[in-house]
Amino acid sequence: MDNHPSKSNSCSEAIKIDRPLCPRCQGLQVYKNGSNILVDGSIVQRWFCQQCRKTFQPSA
Numbered sequence: 149m150d151n152h153p154s155k156s157n158s159c160s161e162a163i164k165i166d167r168p169l170c171p172r173c174q175g176l177q178v179y180k181n182g183s184n185i186l187v188d189g190s191i192v193q194r195w196f197c198q199q200c201r202k203t204f205q206p207s208a
């Protein structure tokens with residue numbers, strides 16, 4: 149009975165968010181802080197750094 153069917157217990161895959169580094173302190177403690185809509189209609193994700201407590205948006 150070693151032909152046990154493998155349980156699909158790895159379905160809860162961690163959602164990987166591609167977080168940018170803080171451009172000021174290179175910190176990883178960044179959180180999403182809304183988004184900006186530029187004049188050309190493109191949406192830019194805003195981030196908040198908890199270390200320097202500043203918002204920034206990664207240059208695309």
Ligand SMILES: [Zn+2]
Pocket residue numbers: 170171172173174175197198199200201202
């Ligand atoms: Zn920072």
